[in-house]
Amino acid sequence: MPAIEKDTLLKIYSNMVRLRVFDDKVNLLVESGIRITQHSTRGQEATQIAATAALEPNDYVMPYHRGWGWAIGKGMDPKILLSELMGKGTGCCAGKGGVHIADWKLRIMGRPGVQAAHVPIAAGVGLSIKMRKAKDVVLCFFGDGASNEGNIHEGMNLAAVWKAPVVFICENNLYALFTPNIETTSVQDIADRAQGYGIPGAIIDGNDAIAGYEAAKEAINRARSGQGPTLIEAKTYRIHGHTAMDRFHLGGYRPKEEVDEWEKKDPVKKLRERLMEIRMATAQELDEIDQKTKEEIEEAEKFAKESPYPTREDILRDVYCEA
Amino acid sequence: MPAIEKDTLLKIYSNMVRLRVFDDKVNLLVESGIRITQHSTRGQEATQIAATAALEPNDYVMPYHRGWGWAIGKGMDPKILLSELMGKGTGCCAGKGGVHIADWKLRIMGRPGVQAAHVPIAAGVGLSIKMRKAKDVVLCFFGDGASNEGNIHEGMNLAAVWKAPVVFICENNLYALFTPNIETTSVQDIADRAQGYGIPGAIIDGNDAIAGYEAAKEAINRARSGQGPTLIEAKTYRIHGHTAMDRFHLGGYRPKEEVDEWEKKDPVKKLRERLMEIRMATAQELDEIDQKTKEEIEEAEKFAKESPYPTREDILRDVYCEA
Amino acid sequence: MAAREMTYAEALREALREEMARDERVIIMGEDVKINVWTVTRDLHKEFGDRVINCPLSESGFSGAGVGAALTGMRPVVEIMYHDFTLYAADSIANQAAKYRYMCGGGDFKVPIVFRVAGGGSSGGSGCHHGQSLEATFIHFPGLKVIFPSNPYDAKGLLKTAIRDNNPVVFFEHKLCYPIKGAVPAGDYTVPIGKAEVKREGKDVTIVSYAYILHKALKAADQLAEEGIEAEVIDLRTLRPVDTECILKSVQKTSKLVTAEEGTKMGGVGAEIAAIVAEEGLQYLDAPIKRVAAAEWIIASSAYADQMGIPQVEDIARAVKELF
Amino acid sequence: MAAREMTYAEALREALREEMARDERVIIMGEDVKINVWTVTRDLHKEFGDRVINCPLSESGFSGAGVGAALTGMRPVVEIMYHDFTLYAADSIANQAAKYRYMCGGGDFKVPIVFRVAGGGSSGGSGCHHGQSLEATFIHFPGLKVIFPSNPYDAKGLLKTAIRDNNPVVFFEHKLCYPIKGAVPAGDYTVPIGKAEVKREGKDVTIVSYAYILHKALKAADQLAEEGIEAEVIDLRTLRPVDTECILKSVQKTSKLVTAEEGTKMGGVGAEIAAIVAEEGLQYLDAPIKRVAAAEWIIASSAYADQMGIPQVEDIARAVKELF
Numbered sequence A, B: 001m002p003a004i005e006k007d008t009l010l011k012i013y014s015n016m017v018r019l020r021v022f023d024d025k026v027n028l029l030v031e032s033g034i035r036i037t038q039h040s041t042r043g044q045e046a047t048q049i050a051a052t053a054a055l056e057p058n059d060y061v062m063p064y065h066r067g068w069g070w071a072i073g074k075g076m077d078p079k080i081l082l083s084e085l086m087g088k089g090t091g092c093c094a095g096k097g098g099v100h101i102a103d104w105k106l107r108i109m110g111r112p113g114v115q116a117a118h119v120p121i122a123a124g125v126g127l128s129i130k131m132r133k134a135k136d137v138v139l140c141f142f143g144d145g146a147s148n149e150g151n152i153h154e155g156m157n158l159a160a161v162w163k164a165p166v167v168f169i170c171e172n173n174l175y176a177l178f179t180p181n182i183e184t185t186s187v188q189d190i191a192d193r194a195q196g197y198g199i200p201g202a203i204i205d206g207n208d209a210i211a212g213y214e215a216a217k218e219a220i221n222r223a224r225s226g227q228g229p230t231l232i233e234a235k236t237y238r239i240h241g242h243t244a245m246d247r248f249h250l251g252g253y254r255p256k257e258e259v260d261e262w263e264k265k266d267p268v269k270k271l272r273e274r275l276m277e278i279r280m281a282t283a284q285e286l287d288e289i290d291q292k293t294k295e296e297i298e299e300a301e302k303f304a305k306e307s308p309y310p311t312r313e314d315i316l317r318d319v320y321c322e323a
Numbered sequence C, D: 001m002a003a004r005e006m007t008y009a010e011a012l013r014e015a016l017r018e019e020m021a022r023d024e025r026v027i028i029m030g031e032d033v034k035i036n037v038w039t040v041t042r043d044l045h046k047e048f049g050d051r052v053i054n055c056p057l058s059e060s061g062f063s064g065a066g067v068g069a070a071l072t073g074m075r076p077v078v079e080i081m082y083h084d085f086t087l088y089a090a091d092s093i094a095n096q097a098a099k100y101r102y103m104c105g106g107g108d109f110k111v112p113i114v115f116r117v118a119g120g121g122s123s124g125g126s127g128c129h130h131g132q133s134l135e136a137t138f139i140h141f142p143g144l145k146v147i148f149p150s151n152p153y154d155a156k157g158l159l160k161t162a163i164r165d166n167n168p169v170v171f172f173e174h175k176l177c178y179p180i181k182g183a184v185p186a187g188d189y190t191v192p193i194g195k196a197e198v199k200r201e202g203k204d205v206t207i208v209s210y211a212y213i214l215h216k217a218l219k220a221a222d223q224l225a226e227e228g229i230e231a232e233v234i235d236l237r238t239l240r241p242v243d244t245e246c247i248l249k250s251v252q253k254t255s256k257l258v259t260a261e262e263g264t265k266m267g268g269v270g271a272e273i274a275a276i277v278a279e280e281g282l283q284y285l286d287a288p289i290k291r292v293a294a295a296e297w298i299i300a301s302s303a304y305a306d307q308m309g310i311p312q313v314e315d316i317a318r319a320v321k322e323l324f
């Protein structure tokens, strides 16, 4: 694997910061009484951002409920994203999709609310790419909890049988809602399940963006060259609760020490330090990115707040495709 | 593993013969115009019969669609079985279940027609055994094709998480209906999937009754002692087609040579020869069993044919439990 | 029995707690049932230990496992977190639980299981994957009983009855019902399955409803009363079997029928009620039947817009007035 | 266009063949679609190669995969082997395919997929897991179109229309329809979605039916004619959207309505038809509506008994006569 270019690394860093600042902003909006269901990615920024950075523009992403890293990583403007979350007509789904973020041009294929429903859909996107003799790849995310759904099994088997160009990334953050995964999941390493489909399974440090980029790139190359799917398991942790509902609910179902321990592995900080260490960027350069991003997200807030809601007519439209 | 006792071996042999003769009889009945959906076990007698022989009377069996070996092995009288298949009121399900064979006393827990639906049900039986602090075990069968259903994944994960006393036996006969499993199944050895649930996976010769008994016994002991489930994959082959529909449809989707090759591995013949080889039984003893069994099945036919159909009132009853 | 004010969620919890204390075969299964987003099963594990089982995300699987446990001596109460996810569990509920007893020839085979289908209805932008009302889907399957209570009293009493029933019961709940308060007797009482209740008497029109929208129907009735129309409002409570007698008796009196439900209209519960009356009570009617139900839409996943296709008090009142 | 006699199964196959030749985006997915128990897709792989895909047993999975392929440029025709197994695929069909376009904000997102739900209906002891008629379950979901043809001509024409539609279509078939023969034009023609057909004109009563039992309704009409009752028999063909106009026009003429379906009554298609007429055509009726449908039972898995709860010609005739 050749060294990662500066541009790429800085893009990853700035998208991770963008995601973090965006996430914080949404939490503030929620506190102010605006109803948005956010599954915070605080602590999980690395994998989603790094893996999407390894994609080509025409590649597809099949997202899941945890956060918005796949959207930001795929190039979605925070303005458009926030507008959608606030139900505005300027949102990427015209204010109807809400959390179910999708974008045709960015090839973000829609984020179902039913856990694991998107995994067979991703396999089908892969099949379609193959049948159309295109060279694209689909990146499909899911969580450790969702990995126990039947659809994951069916979807992974289909993708494997078809040698479809799909890269599965399971972000294992140790919990599903309020339940530690040892209570519900029969293996410690979800990656072990790859063997059941005859595909490679890789475990990476989910808080290390560089590891995430490298593993994704390798799997994407493999998929693009017709060798079929890979399952990557990224070991990580969500610093906040499942949603804003239990944002700081640390004591109830997980020990504070555990959270503190993972705080130390902050992926944004980690990448920042690494970039300086390898002299890819100076503190000043990175501070500038941080600062710009904050402004950008403030603007996004302004834009979203000022955007109009869709009309009732718009809301009731598009149940069927009329064309 | 201590040597298997003569009684057990003779019971296995006679049940395998019973199953074979019963299977042949049903084929004849079907040819005569009686409508029974039989998924023939010709060539697959060993595992179902041997594994059920390793159970205690109070253990449960969670059957599947392929044949009736689990019923005969669990002690069901062919009379009662055939009556049920013919829709007679003397059948084990009062003529309403048909192929969905069940028997409360024999702890045969019902054979759903929806592939893999029974696997989570088996996990739940296992959970119930544990919660009631009973010492029973559930034996749950399924095919290679069904192994791709989401319910298998969910059911195996549940059983594994609960360390439930369930033994899963996958009879891999290389085909699901008219489709060779390489076309649809991403692994060659279904047993590999056991690793995804942190449970042992074993591969056995599905045409070797002794191997089947030993593997089942070991897994049953393991389950009974609280160590949780095992997945056993029995490599075997169905000599006939999927149902009577394609009974001799050899050319269409599988080569005649393949069938011929597997004919040579006939499990009944194999056990017979082995029993004589280790001097457990003489040809005469075994011939006697064969002869008696034929008479028994003739009687079963007579009994079933002479049995009355249920009344319309009986047929419409039992939708709800009134008690 | 003293009656205290408590919420629908608390009433459900009390029913579970009392039934678990009464019968050790009663167990709870589902996702996050220990902490529980709906609070209905919260902390019961502190009292009942292993009998409260946090299941993996696998609605089909743990619903099926519930069937297996029910067949062999337990009485599971299985929570499915949202109505929407019943479509994952549909086979386990409608093909397995519903048919198992019959398929096995009756006798000792029985499936005493309750599927608590939680969190129904649209609210706060829950959207099309967390906001449907899917009770109508399950009334189509013989072998099941289907319940959908509107208030704390019924919630407790019906859940107890459901747990004691030897048949599979699909017990629907609505996210906006959970915080509704009402008087609930302490201790044991039951509400029978299959009996509707007249919540408001009236002579001019019958409104048949249930669940959360029942409360909108009652408000509509109040508004209508101000305009001189006295609506009789029926709370179905049980959707399968449905209390035909109660409905017919009311329509006989009022000669007019409006149904109100939150789910979509086509193939909805209102269709069944309308059909029953058109079959068995046509002679009583002096005006067309009206069905009030969700629009032909997909629920917008937007706190701003998610009520736009859901019937409101005014829609019910308007439908009634169109009959006069 | 010359019309030949062919079976319903052959007509479906011809539709698939012609559409695959016409549009290379059309692909076939499902279990055993190369040999195919129903013969509908048999040997098409010999002509279209990899475009006919034998899928693993995983109804939810390959239905979902079909959605993914449809979103990105293909036009999959997915076979689900029996109605019963749609309960495995219910989320992929009714939560994903139906809602995907809307959820993504419309625009370029569309889901041109056909779910061919094969082998419906009870016959030869197929039983409760291979014999249900589950079309009613899917009419409840906006976003879907639902079709159930009764004869070869409609089967071919409607399947073509369904394949060309840019929306998800659930296309039901009945195992006893497959061998039914009828005239089918060679080459291209389509039958519109949403249009019912009057199969027999009559002035005394309207029988609304579809699929296999439509043929029983026609036989019942012949018997009734001998007794002096002239029944008008409507074949719905499409169940969602339903052709309200055709039904109302007929009821306006006959003043009586009987519905006939093979599925169970509660929450069935007949409920919806009855409700529509009670809402929009009550003034035309001079007698109660009658619904003929399956008994409150589980289908016996017995060649001897499996028709005992399924409506027969006599049941339809009897229901009609009760109105006179």
Ligand SMILES: Cc1ncc(C[n+]2csc(CCOP(=O)(O)OP(=O)(O)O)c2C)c(N)n1
Binding pocket: A039, A065, A066, A113, A114, A115, A116, A142, A143, A144, A145, A146, A147, A173, A175, A176, A177, A242, C031, C057, C059, C081, C085, C088
């Ligand atoms: C089918 C289904 N079941 C349950 C839910 C409710 N739910 C949403 S997120 C979630 C937990 C998912 O856990 P995991 O996959 O580990 O992802 P994480 O939230 O930890 O990122 C649950 C149970 C759902 N949306 N869909």
Ligand SMILES: Cc1ncc(C[n+]2csc(CCOP(=O)(O)OP(=O)(O)O)c2C)c(N)n1
Binding pocket: B039, B065, B066, B113, B114, B115, B116, B142, B143, B144, B145, B146, B147, B173, B175, B176, B177, B242, D031, D057, D059, D081, D085, D088
């Ligand atoms: C959910 C479901 N899908 C499809 C079928 C139809 N079907 C019955 S048996 C079968 C093949 C099963 O193959 P396998 O599991 O390998 O068992 P085998 O028949 O080879 O013993 C199929 C597709 C079914 N009964 N249930």
Ligand SMILES: [Mg+2]
Binding pocket: A143, A144, A145, A171, A172, A173, A174, A175, A176, A177
């Ligand atoms: Mg997680």
Ligand SMILES: [Mg+2]
Binding pocket: B143, B144, B145, B171, B172, B173, B174, B175, B176, B177
């Ligand atoms: Mg097989």
